[in-house]
Amino acid sequence: MEKLDQLRRYQDLFSKIDLFRTEIEKRNQKLTAFESHVAEMLTAKAPHEQRMEQGKGLSRKFEADIADLDSKIAKTQEQLSNATQASEYSGLRQQIEKYEADKTALEENLLTIFSKIEEIQNGISDLDQKLSHAREEYLELKTRVTEENQDFEKEIFQMEAPLEQARSEVDAELLEVFDRLQPSIGSNILVTAPGDCCGGCHVSLAPQLMERIRQQKEFVFCNFCGRVLGC
Template identity: 25%
Template sequence: MEIDFEKLIRLQGLDIDIHQAQVLLDGIPLQQAAIDQKIAAGSQAVTAAKDKLAANQKKRRELESEVKDVRARITQHKSQQAQVKNNKEYSALLKEIEDDQRRIDGLEESIIQEMLQADDIEVEIRAALDLQSKDKTVLEADKAALAKSAGEAESRIQDLGRQREMLLAQVDAEQLTLYQRIFKKKGGVALSAIRDDFCALCHMRIRPQMLNELLEKNKLITCENCGRILYITLDTEAPGREEAEAAKS
């Protein structure tokens, strides 16, 4: 039986195209997950800035509450001054009032610092929100593009699969069995063209006797070095090392 190399070459081309489309499709979920992580990171930056502002406001309320308590204590001490019976007690109350006033001065300075810090944090929040909005727009567009690519890859795989099934019915069963075995064993490339008497993939010189047998096209002959099915072609773009590398990727 004469070997129909054209069908085998077409089959290999389909298998390589299917593999490449599947690799593309398989990689999309990881890319989508990476985008989701970036979107989440933007949200986390906003949340962190808002949490910082909440902590600042809490600290400010605590300081203001303490100022209120100290003022109440000063008022109490001043009312007690009118009731003291000697200078020692009066001086003691006066010292407590002075200490409390210094405490208030320190607390009010801290409150001012918290207010200034709050202004900076609010700027940080606005910047984080702005960046989040811009990044999310770009990232969502990237996700949409990936979803489109996934749909296209799935459609391509289905279309190529249908072509492959139709072609399989036209290939001799024995030849197909050998092809499939080598295809699985050799990283997705079962055929290799002969170029200038060399195997295009492993560059092994082909013996003249094998070349003559190949010209007869009555049996499949494999390369003595790489084990792939050899065929003769005048097509300079016949499957070669580039296809092998693509199939492995």
């Protein structure tokens, strides 16, 4: 039946364009997923950088405290050298020992902080290296996706005019069925009936329905899915 052939031509063009658009969307989704992956890596880096700044701030404070203790020790030692009484000498000596003990504790804490800063820095360097590789992969993927999508868009553009022409030739009743079913079941609206079954939903077809399909005198529809049945 010529009217079914017209629907088939339109359906074939529609399906090809739909396939190209699906491929474009798949590639765009892959690109978006990669962008999210890079964003997650940047988010994971932020707490490390924050801890690094906190560690550096704490180390600067300890260094300032140590410098202050050095100044106090030097001043107290000067007082010690000028001491004239035993009690004064003993008191200054004890004060120096306390300053030195405090300084030792601060220096130990400072070494611990430096070690932690180095550990964090190594972690950040590792993340930076991974980010660098990820960005390179992303740029390569973006270039490839852009080129492939441009090819798909070109194919779609070349088929748009033939699609409109084919659509204008489709019987109004068949076109209404296509437009109604396509959003929910896809563009495979006109199907054959292999093995006396609907080529879309695979429901068994009654012998009377199969005979009507073979006669090709009227439009025949699947009673279950509504698809157009043809030879």
